[in-house]
Amino acid sequence: MIDSLTLYDRLAKEMADSPNQYELLGDIDMDLAIVMNxxxxxxxxxxxxxxxxxxxxxAEVEAGDEANADCWLVGDxxxxxxxxxxxxxxxxxxxxxxxxxxxLMDERILLRASDPMGWDMFHRFNQTLQEFxxxxxxxxxxxxxxxx
Amino acid sequence: MVIATDILDxxxxxxxxxxxxTHLDWAWLAGHESEWGIRPKPSARGLTMMDxxxxxxxxxPEVPKHRAMAARGADIDDDVPDMGYxxxxxxxxxxxNVSELYEEAVARQWSATRDIPWNELQELPSDLxxxxxxxxxxxxxxxxxxxxLPAKWRWRMNHxxxxxxMFLCTxxxxxxxxxxxxxxxxxxNGGGLLKSRAGTESxxxxxxxxxxxxxxxxxxxxxxxxxxxxxxxxxxxxxxxEVEKRIFRMTMQDEARHVAYGTLHIRxxxxxxxxxxxxxxxxxxxxxxxxxxxxxxxxxxxxxxxxLAGGAExxxxxxxxxxxxxxxxxxxxxxxxxxxxGISRLERTQLPLDKLGIDIEAIKxxxx
Numbered sequence: 027m028i029d030s031l032t033l034y035d036r037l038a039k040e041m042a043d044s045p046n047q048y049e050l051l052g053d054i055d056m057d058l059a060i061v062m063n064x065x066x067x068x069x070x071x072x073x074x075x076x077x078x079x080x081x082x083x084x085a086e087v088e089a090g091d092e093a094n095a096d097c098w099l100v101g102d103x104x105x106x107x108x109x110x111x112x113x114x115x116x117x118x119x120x121x122x123x124x125x126x127x128x129x130l131m132d133e134r135i136l137l138r139a140s141d142p143m144g145w146d147m148f149h150r151f152n153q154t155l156q157e158f159x160x161x162x163x164x165x166x167x168x169x170x171x172x173x174x
Numbered sequence: 175m176v177i178a179t180d181i182l183d184x185x186x187x188x189x190x191x192x193x194x195x196t197h198l199d200w201a202w203l204a205g206h207e208s209e210w211g212i213r214p215k216p217s218a219r220g221l222t223m224m225d226x227x228x229x230x231x232x233x234x235p236e237v238p239k240h241r242a243m244a245a246r247g248a249d250i251d252d253d254v255p256d257m258g259y260x261x262x263x264x265x266x267x268x269x270x271n272v273s274e275l276y277e278e279a280v281a282r283q284w285s286a287t288r289d290i291p292w293n294e295l296q297e298l299p300s301d302l303x304x305x306x307x308x309x310x311x312x313x314x315x316x317x318x319x320x321x322x323l324p325a326k327w328r329w330r331m332n333h334x335x336x337x338x339x340m341f342l343c344t345x346x347x348x349x350x351x352x353x354x355x356x357x358x359x360x361x362x363n364g365g366g367l368l369k370s371r372a373g374t375e376s377x378x379x380x381x382x383x384x385x386x387x388x389x390x391x392x393x394x395x396x397x398x399x400x401x402x403x404x405x406x407x408x409x410x411x412x413x414x415x416e417v418e419k420r421i422f423r424m425t426m427q428d429e430a431r432h433v434a435y436g437t438l439h440i441r442x443x444x445x446x447x448x449x450x451x452x453x454x455x456x457x458x459x460x461x462x463x464x465x466x467x468x469x470x471x472x473x474x475x476x477x478x479x480x481x482l483a484g485g486a487e488x489x490x491x492x493x494x495x496x497x498x499x500x501x502x503x504x505x506x507x508x509x510x511x512x513x514x515x516g517i518s519r520l521e522r523t524q525l526p527l528d529k530l531g532i533d534i535e536a537i538k539x540x541x542x
Contacts, residue, residue: 050289052282053219055274078219124419126426127411130503142507142514143437149403149430150278153423 028110029062029070029103031084033165038074038081040161047157048079054151056144059087059098062106070103074158076151081158096144099125101135109135110162118160125156175199206249219281223273223337236264236446238334246334261331261387265446267338269439275431276337279344282431284424286355295363295417301486302414307365308477309409314356315370316402316468319378320432321349323394327387341435348428355421369473377464388443388450389457392517395436397461400511401469403429404504405478412481433511440515454517462525469501502531510537 027033041048048054054076062070071092075083092098105128112123119125129137129148139145148155175197177190181204188200214226226232231247238246241262242254261267269275298306324342331339360367381398384390406429410422444451469475475497480486482500483493505525509532512519520527520534527534 050284053278055278118416120416122411124410124423126407126423130407130411130500132503142510143434145507145510146403146430146434146437149407149426150434152427152430153420156423 057095059092059095061100097139105134276341305477305480308368310356310360312474317352393461
């Protein structure tokens with residue numbers, strides 16, 4: 027499920043439905059791309075466009091288009107899955123599974139940018155990005171409940 | 175003082191003195207000579223500084239005519255006094271993103287009192303608590319220089335560069351909050367403030383005594399804040415609880431904003447006045463040595479290494495090697511920002527790039 031638009035559309039809706047939470051964190055203006063490498067050699071490429079206190083764009087993009095984002099995260103699907111599993115288990119990312127820690131270690135999920143200004147944007151808006159992904163806790167939990 | 179005919183034609187009942195006998199000209203009733211009727215439109219998030227940068231109000235002069243506190247764009251008397259500003263060229267202080275960064279800073283202010291989940295602090299093993307307290311002691315000490323340095327120069331900046339001055343006000347507030355939050359963390363878990371050394375103070379003095387704003391901003395925004403940004407990233411990674419994670423993430427956001435100003439300010443400065451490049455290089459020649467020394471500050475580096483190791487037992491085995499690896503990230507980020515700022519350090523720096531394992535090609539190329 028994490029390599030389909032459904033999850034991110036729901037995360038964007040979760041963000042839109044939580045103006046008080048995101049208003050407190052402040053506006054965010056950036057495009058973040060995600061590249062998840064699947065075991066079969068294909069990749070799920072996603073563009074998330076944030077503006078104000080909303081995620082206004084959720085779209086799959088072609089190979090190479092991630093470079094049009096301010097910055098992008100790239101890693102194997104299994105590492106992203108582990109990150110979302112941690113979020114679901116704890117209600118939010120903990121320990122080594124936060125976005126900053128994962129990218130700082132530069133092993134499982136890498137932060138890349140065409141421009142150092144884009145790289146810095148990931149840090150300027152980090153708390154908002156983290157809470158956006160932490161939203162997967164409720165989204166994925168409810169999806170699991172619906173399936174069962 | 176005489177009321178102009180066109181004003182009297184419109185408002186014939188205006189008195190030419192007030193009850194105390196002061197003569198009046200009511201000149202402001204004529205409106206602005208060219209901009210009356212300009213009506214900026216609010217954007218989706220409200221009326222931003224970018225929204226009101228319309229007509230002549232959005233024109234920031236390269237060299238302002240006045241050196242007064244008069245509002246840029248107003249009808250300004252020719253005989254306004256000189257306020258003693260010494261930074262009177264746009265290239266001295268400007269960055270193309272400064273209005274956006276000001277709005278971002280205002281929107282993303284936070285409270286060290288309210289926005290940190292202090293009640294989630296947990297008792298830590300003694301070595302970890304001591305290390306966190308030492309790290310917070312040093313950070314509380316060094317963060318305030320990033321308030322003091324802009325404050326030292328801000329009042330010497332021509333008021334027509336108000337957006338840059340406003341942004342620096344947000345930085346001063348940000349750094350005050352950083353001093354606050356690290357002091358609070360040092361005290362909040364039963365530890366306290368630990369060692370402060372003369373060596374650290376000497377390095378801070380080197381920065382605060384920079385002779386020009388250009389040198390000061392290169393040392394502070396490009397070099398110092400860049401390093402502290404990476405230090406905060408490490409802090410978030412090693413944070414023992416959600417409390418410290420939140421502290422380092424929030425401070426990291428502020429720091430990245432300051433770095434964004436510094437990077438594009440230096441670029442603007444060098445593009446518009448190439449002569450300052452050498453001045454910046456000289457400052458960074460000294461600053462890099464100072465930063466290496468600060469990074470090697472025994473109290474800060476050992477406390478960080480202990481936190482990276484997760485305790486005293488594995489400092490040598492895990493802490494120091496990991497710290498060396500992260501130092502590489504720190505210097506890589508700094509050198510990449512220098513490239514972006516148009517002040518390449520790759521040929522000039524005395525940093526031991528080979529020893530640090532810096533990939534120069536990755537810094538030069540995209541995607542790094």
